[in-house]
Amino acid sequence: MASGIDEINEKIQSIRRGSFKMGLYIIILVISLSAINFLFGEAPFTEIPSFLQPYSESLTLFKPFLIYIKAALVFIFGYYVLNAVSAIVYTYASRVADRPTAAALKSLTKISGIAILLGLVGSIFNVSPAAALTMGSFGGMVVGFAAQTIITHLIAGVFLLITRPFSYGETITVAGQTGVVKEIKLMHLVLDTGEEEILIPSGTVVTQILRKKKVTNSKDKQ
Structure with missing residues (x-):
């Protein structure tokens, strides 16, 4: 009995840690992007704070690479956020399902998250709407085929647990x-x-x- 309670408490703590990491990564990403826009923005030099004006010419050297820096930050911290979210999904799913099912949901979450993350990175490079639609459709098709069987069995399992057409021991x-x-x-x-x-x-x-x-x-x- 005590071991079961300890296991539940451990999973709750794991979910809290995952939520904290996810929030921390998002905050760091927002601060980093804001700092980049502040340092390398499109504002003229006269609007740059006085303590940065001596370095204004040096800062302009990084402007051609600004879009790549932003894309790298979004991808790196986005991937960290995705790992935290998938870990939360696995921990929560393992409370109501077996480990293989929880692992499948974790993989599905990661695949879907990567598709969304690639879309965000593509938007930074101003990908045309047609290309974005094609990429999104292809990603959705891949995820759909991968998830179809899993989702079918999950929905059926929920239906069986709710309706109970038979009981244990029958x-x-x-x-x-x-x-x-x-x-x-x-x-x-x-x-x-x-x-x-x-x-x-x-x-x-x-x-x-x-x-x-x-x-x-x-x-x-x-």
């Missing part, structure tokens, strides 16, 4: 497999046949014909 037949319901997870159903355990994807359970062994009451027999 003997059922689904997808040609018969066994006792041992565990209902988000991604799959676990059946115990007595000799082995069978894992059936949640999407298959929802779409297949389900047969439940009828429990006959002893009083009905009399």
Whole structure:
């Protein structure tokens, strides 16, 4: 019991640490971009603060590389933020699902985040709307194909957990497999046949014909 409470507390602390890191990275990125705009902005030299005017000519040397510096900062700190977000997703998902499911959600979050991050970096280089649309459509298509099966089984798993068409300990037949319901997870159903355990994807359970062994009451027999 104590170990379970400790594990929950550890996950809560992990989520808090991830949230703190995410906020810290965003703040650092905003400050860095603001400082760059302040030092290398388009304002004439007369509007540059007096303590920076002696270095104004040196600062102008960096202007041709300003766009690359901004893109690098957005990508680096954006990737750090993405890692923090995906870690939070994994920690939270592991509280309500098994580790493979949590890992799949973490990977899906990272793939989606990278697609968004590349779009942000592209906007810094003033990518044309047509090119941005093409890149976004391709990224969305890749993410969609990668996530289709996972999302299907996740939604089906949530449906099974809510509707409860069968309960633990019941003997059922689904997808040609018969066994006792041992565990209902988000991604799959676990059946115990007595000799082995069978894992059936949640999407298959929802779409297949389900047969439940009828429990006959002893009083009905009399």
